[in-house]
Amino acid sequence: MMKNKNMTGQTAFVCGASKGIGAATAIELSKQGVNAVLLARSKEGLDDVISKLDKSEEQDHRTIIADFSSPKNLEKKVGDFLKDFDKDIEILINNTGGPKPGPIINANPSEFIDTFNQHVICNHILVKCLVNRMKKANYGRIINIISTSVKQPIRGLGVSNTIRGAVASWAKTLSFELGEFGITVNNVLPGFTETERLHEIFQKKSKTSGTDIESIIIEAQTQIPLKRFANPSETAKAICFLASPDADYINGVNLPVDGGRLQTL
Numbered sequence: 001m002m003k004n005k006n007m008t009g010q011t012a013f014v015c016g017a018s019k020g021i022g023a024a025t026a027i028e029l030s031k032q033g034v035n036a037v038l039l040a041r042s043k044e045g046l047d048d049v050i051s052k053l054d055k056s057e058e059q060d061h062r063t064i065i066a067d068f069s070s071p072k073n074l075e076k077k078v079g080d081f082l083k084d085f086d087k088d089i090e091i092l093i094n095n096t097g098g099p100k101p102g103p104i105i106n107a108n109p110s111e112f113i114d115t116f117n118q119h120v121i122c123n124h125i126l127v128k129c130l131v132n133r134m135k136k137a138n139y140g141r142i143i144n145i146i147s148t149s150v151k152q153p154i155r156g157l158g159v160s161n162t163i164r165g166a167v168a169s170w171a172k173t174l175s176f177e178l179g180e181f182g183i184t185v186n187n188v189l190p191g192f193t194e195t196e197r198l199h200e201i202f203q204k205k206s207k208t209s210g211t212d213i214e215s216i217i218i219e220a221q222t223q224i225p226l227k228r229f230a231n232p233s234e235t236a237k238a239i240c241f242l243a244s245p246d247a248d249y250i251n252g253v254n255l256p257v258d259g260g261r262l263q264t265l
């Protein structure tokens with residue numbers, strides 16, 4: 001396997017790392033010699049991912065059990081962790097569970113607030129916790145896992161479409177401010193990716209529409225020029241590239257990893 005230059009010995013905070021895209025990202029980063037700090041709610045899930053991480057560069061992988069539905073809880077957990085962790089932290093992958101699907105008109109106002117907290121406020125807290133270490137190193141990578149809905153809202157994902165736009169605007173603004181410190185801020189926009197999240201969305205659609213799940217899958221794949229869903233490792237490789245020094249001059253972008261499904265330029 002070809003290694004990206006100079007990632008060995010770096011440390012990455014990888015959120016939502018107990019499964020799906022986050023877990024795949026931690027695995028890819030570890031193959032580059034990176035030390036991973038994994039965050040999620042499930043200890044068992046994180047322990048399982050830790051067991052799959054590459055340790056050939058004698059990496060030191062850690063976990064933080066935290067619930068992003070409570071920004072205060074997250075801030076405390078990360079603050080406590082950092083007190084005893086004196087390594088540089090070069091990479092932050094902001095990622096968490098996707099918002100509940102459903103038509104926007106049915107959404108309860110509190111769902112917007114909860115989702116804003118889980119996505120925008122938690123991302124912001126993590127950046128505030130880590131940015132001084134990145135500034136000191138004059139190097140940093142902040143990568144936010146959002147959705148293609150940033151470019152083209154997706155029907156039936158009302159709360160998600162709304163909050164994803166907020167995350168993208170927050171990230172772009174941050175990229176203006178942090179570039180001078182050698183810190184880049186970019187977003188990865190996954191398309192249909194084979195994870196639990198995708199399965200849940202299709203199950204819900206099947207229940208509400210009365211259509212069998214096989215037909216829903218075929219209909220979804222028809223929309224993708226590559227005619228298949230992404231494997232999480234494919235998304236993770238794109239994230240890993242943005243996290244590498246090879247992506248030094250890429251800043252403030254939204255990178256779709258969607259097999260060409262988006263209709264926008």
Ligand SMILES: NC(=O)c1ccc[n+]([C@@H]2O[C@H](COP(=O)([O-])OP(=O)(O)OC[C@H]3O[C@@H](n4cnc5c(N)ncnc54)[C@H](OP(=O)(O)O)[C@@H]3O)[C@@H](O)[C@H]2O)c1
Binds near residue numbers: 016017041196198
């Ligand atoms: N898969 C797709 O097709 C797709 C498409 C577009 C966008 N996305 C977006 O990409 C992101 C990752 O998706 P995915 O498919 O990898 O999702 P996933 O398989 O459901 O994984 C989500 C991860 O986030 C963690 N998480 C969920 N709620 C959390 C909370 N309250 N606090 C802390 N951690 C939490 C989960 O761990 P615990 O349960 O252990 O906490 C898990 O590790 C989501 O925002 C999703 O909406 C996915």
